[in-house]
Amino acid sequence: MDPATQQLTVELERKLLERLVYEWNAINYLYFKSALRKPNFRLSETRRRLGRWCGDERCLEISRPLVLERPWPVVIEVLKHEIAHQFAEERLGLHDFEDAHGPGFRRLCDELGIDGRAQGEPEPAVESEDDPASRTVDRIRKLLALAQSPNQNEAETAATAARRLMLKFNIEVDEAIAATAERAGIPRRRYGYRHLGKPNGRVLEHERWLAKILTDFFFVEGLWIPV
Numbered sequence: 001m002d003p004a005t006q007q008l009t010v011e012l013e014r015k016l017l018e019r020l021v022y023e024w025n026a027i028n029y030l031y032f033k034s035a036l037r038k039p040n041f042r043l044s045e046t047r048r049r050l051g052r053w054c055g056d057e058r059c060l061e062i063s064r065p066l067v068l069e070r071p072w073p074v075v076i077e078v079l080k081h082e083i084a085h086q087f088a089e090e091r092l093g094l095h096d097f098e099d100a101h102g103p104g105f106r107r108l109c110d111e112l113g114i115d116g117r118a119q120g121e122p123e124p125a126v127e128s129e130d131d132p133a134s135r136t137v138d139r140i141r142k143l144l145a146l147a148q149s150p151n152q153n154e155a156e157t158a159a160t161a162a163r164r165l166m167l168k169f170n171i172e173v174d175e176a177i178a179a180t181a182e183r184a185g186i187p188r189r190r191y192g193y194r195h196l197g198k199p200n201g202r203v204l205e206h207e208r209w210l211a212k213i214l215t216d217f218f219f220v221e222g223l224w225i226p227v
Contacts, residue, residue: 010225011166012140012166016067016068017042017223017225018223020075020079021038021041023075023079024041024079024083025038027080028083031083032091036083036086036090036091037058039059040057040060040211040212040222041061041222041223042061043063043064044061044064045063046063047063047065050062050063050066051082053085053086055089055090057212058215058216059211059212060083062078062082063078066078067137068137077114081109081115084112084114088104092104101116101118136165136168139165140165143158143161144162147159147162203224211224
């Protein structure tokens with residue numbers, strides 16, 4: 001992958017994570033009455049597990065293939081399930097796997113209308129093929145694939161179109177966040193970005209703990225972006 005396309009892929013990753021953070025905020029507000037503290041977020045390569053709540057490092061993990069290949073309403077349902085795990089652990093004190101998918105967790109999911117099954121793809125309450133977020137992500141993914149074409153003109157055109165779509169996607173997310181905050185009477189926060197650490201193919205344990213400390217004790221939100 002050439003450097004320009006790689007940079008576009010990193011930008012897409014960041015915007016997908018930003019969208020997941022936005023969805024987490026909405027679910028926390030609507031389903032859990034803002035009872036939860038925001039965790040770290042990361043995308044994983046696995047197809048075997050759609051999502052995972054990692055309580056020891058306070059990180060919510062979602063499958064990258066799920067986000068890129070499935071309709072966005074399905075992604076939202078997986079996210080709801082994992083946030084329910086976060087609530088069960090941090091607010092109800094259910095820590096081990098048996099408790100995590102036991103009667104207490106299932107009762108919580110039933111009360112909230114969340115799919116509480118331990119395995120399998122959840123069924124969204126309403127799944128639309130015309131979901132704007134899903135369509136946009138799919139178009140960006142296809143354009144990034146075209147950006148790797150050996151035909152220079154085709155690759156440059158696709159890369160430019162992908163960048164334009166990602167900018168539009170980012171603006172739409174920002175506007176949605178602002179509207180949600182305004183309705184809830186919450187002042188909109190303004191954030192900058194800092195890339196910490198040297199690019200590495202794997203995340204070391206001490207880096208995970210450092211991220212947890214930063215998000216627990218400072219006004220920082222953590223996003224893991226692979227390089």
